[in-house]
Amino acid sequence: MAGFDALRSATGQDGAKLADRHLAALACGGNAGAFDVLVERHLSSIQRLCWSMLGNRSDAEDAAQETFVRAYRCLNRYDTERTFGPWLRGIAAKVCLQMLRKRGRSSGREVSLEDSYREPAFPEEEEPSPLAMEAVRALAKLKDTYRLPLALFYLEEASVAEVADALGISQGAARVRLHRGREQLREILMAERETNDART
């Protein structure tokens, strides 16, 4: 892990032992190794979050990278009293929203993620229950308005307040979106359950 090495040689401290907020402060002060450590710590969870919002791998990779570039650029705005993870996820949500808007504009219609979600994302040996896979597919059918808050909430065990914060909406609005989104998933999944029952 190059990040840790660079940090250690620069600070005499082990990056692994430093809290995110301290690393962020070090990075803000010019310590490149400190930011590398933050990237190493958070990249895969951010990439997963981006995937659940965008639905395909290459966009998710791009969005995750962009998230860190932006985080780096506005590190001086990061309040070290806040937890770093939610702050970073807020940036990721904004990056994804912008990408979705751009996509919507170029295609001129509401974007359906269903096709991109078909890329196999579950390793065979750890395949979750059929209902769990259905749920992820059903999530792809929802509008951005509902998909994004649900992805944030479930993927990261975020609180309603964190979801609201990440999306720049009120807590009341976040709650309404989570509730409606969940209802829509329920309708999709229950309808599928019925057709499956009818078939067997």
Next chain:
Amino acid sequence: MPELDCEQARRLIHLRLDRELGEDEARLLEEHIEQCEDCARLREELDSVDAALRAGLRAVRLPEPSVDAVRQRVRRARTGRVVWATWMPAAAAFLLVGLALLLGLPGMNGHESAHLAAPAVVVAGGDALHVFEPDQKTAQSGRIGTELQERAVAWGLGGDPVALDFAGGAHVELNDEAVVRIGRDAIDLFKGDLRADLTDTRDAFTVVTPWGEFSGAGVVFTVYSNNDGSSSRLTVLSGEVKLDRQGTVRTLSAGETVKLQPDPQHAITL
């Protein structure tokens, strides 16, 4: 406490999944569900949706992300001018103040509002904003959207558009090519594009350009110029904008666009 109806129960079922249900409410919900089959089924279904989505998203495996790719992109961003303030404030301040003097001092003929006295330099790009004080030769960092100091020069520096909020309520967005000088109730646009949203301003706000002076209150307009500044397009999106060229004033209303050649009266030497 009053008993719940089914609609209230449904809300509480969701609040429970949101991890926001208080003890009293939880008890009320239990009481309702013991007596109501519909809500009992609803809760069961929503619980299974909740568990399935959590498990499904957890199980998603993506290819191992490349830490190196991120590192390279961040390194590239690091060499961008926006982060100079963080990385080498003193050197950057010298350089940029030098530029400011070169660019700023020739000034704008016959225009008072935004003249530079002792220029501070504002470098804004992405979400960051850096103010360089020539006297102190240091950089202060801040965020875009805060009230800007008077008499500052701003560059958009590539990447995202820059938004400036003025104390009087004016909101001005600049593209990454824009070079402006900032006054209290005016902005001088040397080059680049700008969108002025003056919806919330009470007093007139003025945009001074080489192609004329545009002013208004409660209006929205854009100024797009071509690369070499040889012409510009003013579009009024809402309200009425006063256009002053060569001392002649005309009013443009929403929906109108005019193409303008540089006005000798408003000549700016860069």
